[in-house]
Amino acid sequence: MRVVVDYDLCESNAVCMGIAPEIFEVRDDDFLYVLNETxxxxxxxxxxxxxxxxxxxxxSIED
Amino acid sequence: xxxxxxxxxxxxxxxxxxxxxxxxxxxxxxxIVVLDADPHTPYDKPPLSKQVLSEGWxxxxxxxxxxxxxxxxxxxxxxxxxGLDLDRQVVSVEEGDDxxxxxxxxxxxxxxxxxxxxxxxxxxxxxxxxxxxxxxxxELEKGPSRVVVVGAGFIGAEVAAxxxxxxxxxxxxxxxxxxxERVLGREMGxxxxxxxQEHGVDVRLGVGVDHxxxxxxxxxxxxxxxxxxxxxxSVPCEVVVVGIGVSVNTGWLEGSGLTLDDGVVCDETLxxxxxxxxxxxxxRYPSARFxxxxxxxxxxHAIQGGEAAARRLVADARGExxxxxxxxxxxxxxxxxxxxxxxxxxxxxxEVRVVHGSTEELRFVALYGREGRTVGVLGMNRPRHVVQxxxxxxxxxxxxxxxxxxxxx
Numbered sequence: 001m002r003v004v005v006d007y008d009l010c011e012s013n014a015v016c017m018g019i020a021p022e023i024f025e026v027r028d029d030d031f032l033y034v035l036n037e038t039x040x041x042x043x044x045x046x047x048x049x050x051x052x053x054x055x056x057x058x059x060s061i062e063d
Numbered sequence: 064x065x066x067x068x069x070x071x072x073x074x075x076x077x078x079x080x081x082x083x084x085x086x087x088x089x090x091x092x093x094x095i096v097v098l099d100a101d102p103h104t105p106y107d108k109p110p111l112s113k114q115v116l117s118e119g120w121x122x123x124x125x126x127x128x129x130x131x132x133x134x135x136x137x138x139x140x141x142x143x144x145x146g147l148d149l150d151r152q153v154v155s156v157e158e159g160d161d162x163x164x165x166x167x168x169x170x171x172x173x174x175x176x177x178x179x180x181x182x183x184x185x186x187x188x189x190x191x192x193x194x195x196x197x198x199x200x201x202e203l204e205k206g207p208s209r210v211v212v213v214g215a216g217f218i219g220a221e222v223a224a225x226x227x228x229x230x231x232x233x234x235x236x237x238x239x240x241x242x243x244e245r246v247l248g249r250e251m252g253x254x255x256x257x258x259x260q261e262h263g264v265d266v267r268l269g270v271g272v273d274h275x276x277x278x279x280x281x282x283x284x285x286x287x288x289x290x291x292x293x294x295x296x297s298v299p300c301e302v303v304v305v306g307i308g309v310s311v312n313t314g315w316l317e318g319s320g321l322t323l324d325d326g327v328v329c330d331e332t333l334x335x336x337x338x339x340x341x342x343x344x345x346x347r348y349p350s351a352r353f354x355x356x357x358x359x360x361x362x363x364h365a366i367q368g369g370e371a372a373a374r375r376l377v378a379d380a381r382g383e384x385x386x387x388x389x390x391x392x393x394x395x396x397x398x399x400x401x402x403x404x405x406x407x408x409x410x411x412x413x414e415v416r417v418v419h420g421s422t423e424e425l426r427f428v429a430l431y432g433r434e435g436r437t438v439g440v441l442g443m444n445r446p447r448h449v450v451q452x453x454x455x456x457x458x459x460x461x462x463x464x465x466x467x468x469x470x471x472x
């Protein structure tokens with residue numbers, strides 16, 4: 001599983017960070033950083049929740 | 064919810080579509096019929112007051128993911144529900160046969176309120192639906208001499224910001240002395256007003272609208288030429304956008320036997336009647352967390368409510384105990400280059416403490432405390448802090464501990 005963020009869409013609402021802080025981090029520069037682009041399968045449910053909850057539909061999963 | 068089981072979802076916006084999606088992903092095998100009066104492919108609404116107006120986003124960019132996923136939904140768009148018969152288990156619609164259901168999801172949302180007598184006057188707009196936003200955008204593109212926004216709530220504020228982004232002259236009118244005071248308190252409401260003043264908006268606070276001046280059009284109608292305020296001041300303009308709140312779309316449920324009280328009254332699991340759940344803007348439910356009945360109009364709340372409502376029905380079918388629905392409400396609002404985020408349910412008389420940044424630089428995070436508990440967090444361009452401090456609201460942390468934790472971030 002690979003986490004892909006479309007940074008043209010991302011508006012740093014930090015919703016993903018609230019769901020999976022070990023994968024997504026919005027820093028003080030207001031930009032989103034993906035801490036782990038290839039998280040283990042055990043994290044899939046969380047990443048899928050982040051995909052669904054992103055207000056900008058900026059996150060996707062590539063298998 | 065086997066092959067013979069039909070669920071009807073009334074409302075194909077965020078809450079309804081997430082309810083339908085969750086039903087399917089949770090194993091609902093039978094028909095899922097989704098009705099909506101709006102004829103457009105189900106779409107996301109936050110961009111309507113922002114990117115659609117200021118950047119000209121096309122409708123395709125707003126399509127909700129659940130509308131294109133392979134979920135085997137029977138989407139019936141442009142179909143208005145007009146009544147509900149719980150005994151016969153049917154929804155009646157404006158044109159065509161009644162729609163039968165075994166279980167039902169109510170998600171008809173809310174409609175923008177108009178100033179009485181102004182609907183249909185050329186140049187006067189609300190922003191709630193895709194058609195609303197597209198119509199307004201077309202008018203803004205003509206370069207009106209001035210846009211008057213009535214109501215400095217979040218929709219009004221976003222429309223004002225979008226119009227300024229198009230370099231149009233904007234007057235923002237708010238009947239209250241401080242905008243958003245009931246939501247954010249006086250101090251933070253004043254900060255929000257300042258954002259507009261600093262971007263060249265003519266902000267008029269504490270004065271209501273008396274009437275609109277109009278002139279006849281060639282087509283036999285009328286068009287707006289000025290907004291006249293309660294103090295007699297006239298603001299000439301070609302476009303007016305009214306953002307004075309919404310009313311819930313529950314008229315079609317009157318006489319159904321459901322309890323209606325500014326929304327569909329549900330229990331703490333979003334159940335409104337046996338086999339009937341409600342979610343999104345129309346659901347009014349008891350929140351143990353906040354000790355009151357809540358009806359929340361926020362974006363993520365609609366997703367969470369849709370999912371919870373679907374799971375409520377699934378739990379019934381499986382004979383499982385239903386889960387309580389009681390998340391901490393939160394929302395965001397983008398205005399100019401500012402992102403305002405609020406989590407929790409502050410009240411005007413809560414204690415407010417800025418814990419990072421400053422209101423002067425319009426980049427800060429503030430905590431709200433009530434009776435020693437943390438009840439809200441507000442951020443302006445501080446998304447990381449808001450997300451991290453939201454946990455403290457979820458935990459109902461003491462205000463002193465929250466202040467300490469905030470200092471460590």
